[in-house]
Amino acid sequence: MSATEVPLTITTKNVTATFKQNKELSSTVDEVLKAQGISWTVRTALKYTPMSLKVQLYTDDNGVEHLDIDQLLPAGIKSDEPRTFDFQFREKLSVVFGPVIARSKRVTIDEATQINGFLGQGWDEGCVKNGLFYAYARGDPSKPNGLEWESHQTFGFADVQIDEKQTERKYVVRLYFTAPGLEEGVEKRLVYDFVQEGI
Template sequence: MAVPASVTTKDMSGTYTLNKTLSDSSQAVLKMQNIGFIVRQAAQYSTVTATLKQYTDDRGVVHLDQDQVSTGGIRNIEERTLDGVSGERTNSIWGKVRGVTRLTKLSELEDDYLKEGWSQDCIDGDLIYSVNESDTNGWRAVQVYGFADVGGERKHVRRVVTTKGEQVEKIRLVYDWKV
């Protein structure tokens, strides 16, 4: 289902289901990130639903919290602040990571792959830019969240470039709006 035009990177709150037909496989990225076989299989064969809650706290800091669940029962919760301040956290899937998340303009992106395919509201407005690094497993993932016209419908899209040493993996994840 198409994402309503009222949902933007200023408020992405809602529930989204990963569309595996329209998305690239995440298997090579997950393997690079040292994710175990069972979790990779769950990601590949189950339905993945992400519930996003975007809000501003009492200090004026914007948060983007994600609760992602697969039909295999694997849950991953990510709580991000869009303040551009680097922080460390322990994640149930990736272990200890440090990262930063902020709003950005398309013109500020350096990687051409991350610049591709965005809807006009993202081209003219903001995208969500996130960088996460694992000191333990040696990978770095740059993600850009926004919206794009995919097959004639407005979809939530994430473009991800993950590196580990000389290895580089680029994937596009496409999410359907779930009512």
């Protein structure tokens, strides 16, 4: 097993780990970031510098699941993405994306596919059994510096083709994104290598 492969002990029912983006296996998301108002300088840095994620799944005293994701971007920029799986809309002022309205829940593969076919593709047997993390977000143009865009994401684990002979289990994010400046919806896959358990 490769040091960058996610252990089978980590699933969508049990994940507290650190991951690092694999730029070679991930889609380019420049047009998405541009539509979200991200500056050329930051977008250029993101092209060449892998993002690190610290991911922690836990259940609160009321039995509601939470997925906290801390992102470390180039130039030391940090962005926290706390997700509460009760599918209630919440407003947030993101240091990266500005004013955002978002909600999250756990979904089955079939439910993800119904939202958008791309979101339900390619997941491993653990995700078939345990479900995926789903996050919906949109920009809030009613607020200062808010832009109009809409994002659907699924998070989970998948066997990703590394080369002609090898596949590795990775942490994967699938994104379906729309914005007025884009002629059609954009489908992107972000792939992350395993770094360590715990954060």
